[in-house]
Amino acid sequence: MNDQHFRRRAGRGLCYLAVPLLLFAVAASAEDGGCIELTTTASVEQKFRNSQGRVATRLVPPGKVVPGDEIVWTITAKNVCQMALDKIVIGNPVPQHMAFVGNSADGQGTVVTYSIDGQAYGTPSTLTVKTEDGTVQPAPPEAFRHVRWTYQGALAPGALASVRYRATVI
Amino acid sequence: MRLCRRYWLVPCLALACLPMAVHAAGTAAGTSISNTASVSYSRDGSNVTATSNTDVVRVAEILDVVVTRVSPVVTVDAGAANAELVFTVTNTGNGSEAFLLLPQSAGVTDDDYDPQLASPALYFDTDGSGDLSGGDVAYVPGSNDPVLAADASVRVLLVNDIPAGTADGALGRSQVTASARTGTGAAGTTYAGAGDAGVDAVTGTTEADAAEYGEYQVQSLQMAVVKSQTIADPFGGSQPVPGARILYRIVVTVTGSGAAAAALFDDPIPANTTYIASSLALNGSALSDAADADAGAYVVAPSPRVRATLGDLTQGSGPQTIEFAVTIN
Numbered sequence: 001m002n003d004q005h006f007r008r009r010a011g012r013g014l015c016y017l018a019v020p021l022l023l024f025a026v027a028a029s030a031e032d033g034g035c036i037e038l039t040t041t042a043s044v045e046q047k048f049r050n051s052q053g054r055v056a057t058r059l060v061p062p063g064k065v066v067p068g069d070e071i072v073w074t075i076t077a078k079n080v081c082q083m084a085l086d087k088i089v090i091g092n093p094v095p096q097h098m099a100f101v102g103n104s105a106d107g108q109g110t111v112v113t114y115s116i117d118g119q120a121y122g123t124p125s126t127l128t129v130k131t132e133d134g135t136v137q138p139a140p141p142e143a144f145r146h147v148r149w150t151y152q153g154a155l156a157p158g159a160l161a162s163v164r165y166r167a168t169v170i
Numbered sequence: 171m172r173l174c175r176r177y178w179l180v181p182c183l184a185l186a187c188l189p190m191a192v193h194a195a196g197t198a199a200g201t202s203i204s205n206t207a208s209v210s211y212s213r214d215g216s217n218v219t220a221t222s223n224t225d226v227v228r229v230a231e232i233l234d235v236v237v238t239r240v241s242p243v244v245t246v247d248a249g250a251a252n253a254e255l256v257f258t259v260t261n262t263g264n265g266s267e268a269f270l271l272l273p274q275s276a277g278v279t280d281d282d283y284d285p286q287l288a289s290p291a292l293y294f295d296t297d298g299s300g301d302l303s304g305g306d307v308a309y310v311p312g313s314n315d316p317v318l319a320a321d322a323s324v325r326v327l328l329v330n331d332i333p334a335g336t337a338d339g340a341l342g343r344s345q346v347t348a349s350a351r352t353g354t355g356a357a358g359t360t361y362a363g364a365g366d367a368g369v370d371a372v373t374g375t376t377e378a379d380a381a382e383y384g385e386y387q388v389q390s391l392q393m394a395v396v397k398s399q400t401i402a403d404p405f406g407g408s409q410p411v412p413g414a415r416i417l418y419r420i421v422v423t424v425t426g427s428g429a430a431a432a433a434l435f436d437d438p439i440p441a442n443t444t445y446i447a448s449s450l451a452l453n454g455s456a457l458s459d460a461a462d463a464d465a466g467a468y469v470v471a472p473s474p475r476v477r478a479t480l481g482d483l484t485q486g487s488g489p490q491t492i493e494f495a496v497t498i499n
Contacts, residue, residue: 067229090209
């Protein structure tokens with residue numbers, strides 16, 4: 001065997017690799033041939049001085065994140081089809097190592113519900129936990145492990161629905 | 171029942187997580203927090219589901235350290251050598267970190283005198299005994315800096331000599347400073363890529379630097395023991411003849427500062443005499459001969475003696491008077 005032979009083989013290997021990668025990329029963009037493009041984005045709040053000289057808050061990509069920091073999770077649904085879509089429900093389990101921040105979930109035109117176990121969803125006042133001594137108490141926000149946004153009405157072609165919540169790194 | 175069980179799990183989870191957020195270092199440095207959302211919707215009457223991209227946030231390393239004093243005020247004699255203070259150095263950050271330790275005795279404020287740092291002045295309490303002993307390894311800066319996992323701690327001994335002639339009651343301070351090897355600085359100071367697994371390291375509220383002092387208090391405690399005897403012979407005189415009775419009186423007095431902890435009086439019955447049963451008394455109150463709840467006892471083996479536990483004696487305790495009687499054989 002010589003160097004040239006090696007090079008040829010290596011070249012062919014790259015070709016084989018490129019084909020499945022390409023297929024994968026196509027499949028990912030087409031999703032299920034679906035109509036909603038869903039995007040999850042982490043950001044953090046940053047205070048800054050605006051053009052009027054006032055201190056305002058904006059969302060920026062997270063830099064260094066340490067325990068105790070709050071992350072704003074934004075989920076955006078875009079209707080990429082030519083027809084209106086309805087019965088849209090966006091769901092997100094609160095990530096591991098994070099605790100939900102009370103009253104932080106919102107989304108225009110949506111009804112927000114929560115779940116402790118991922119099965120039963122309800123508004124905060126309907127969710128309870130049982131303490132060690134057996135008494136039933138309203139669930140604290142940290143107990144909410146799943147957030148669900150139910151979109152009211154239809155999402156027009158090309159329209160965006162954006163929802164968000166905050167969670168603290170434990 | 172099923173409902174019950176389901177809810178039971180949840181508060182346990184919540185309870186387990188909540189204190190963590192307060193007490194422990196928190197999620198480990200380098201941890202990737204991943205999030206993927208999902209959506210379901212109706213298209214042409216059929217239900218469709220899809221998932222989002224997965225966004226990942228990596229947890230940076232917090233540099234934090236706490237030094238805690240384990241020893242209360244250590245009482246020492248003036249001129250004492252190798253007197254130790256015990257400290258615990260705890261990594262309260264969320265990653266593994268090496269710490270530089272620095273001993274200091276001169277210039278620590280609010281004390282009466284400066285203890286003298288021994289050489290070496292810092293040891294690891296390797297054998298866990300809480301005092302300086304043969305198995306304890308000396309600390310050499312830069313050579314065996316303690317590397318502590320998140321929440322882990324190490325016990326260190328700070329060793330000083332006490333100058334001779336230091337006044338009774340004088341208080342001297344000595345301290346240990348621990349600082350993160352990666353770096354220190356005002357909370358939020360960032361060391362790019364210097365954390366575990368290459369994440370950024372950032373100083374926490376302790377500024378990655380902590381100091382704690384301990385105190386040596388000089389105590390000169392003197393204990394005086396004075397023993398006297400009164401002889402009563404069978405003939406109404408005071409001759410030490412067989413059958414004569416000797417009443418011993420011992421007065422124990424403590425002066426100076428501090429306390430003689432768990433002081434124990436122990437006096438052998440003199441040769442050629444026999445202890446007179448039930449003659450033992452402390453401060454005028456009779457003590458039983460049995461080794462029981464009261465402070466005194468007459469002990470037969472291996473050699474006859476009387477004992478009295480006097481407790482922690484200070485100057486304020488006043489003189490303690492022990493009496494017992496024997497018969498000359």
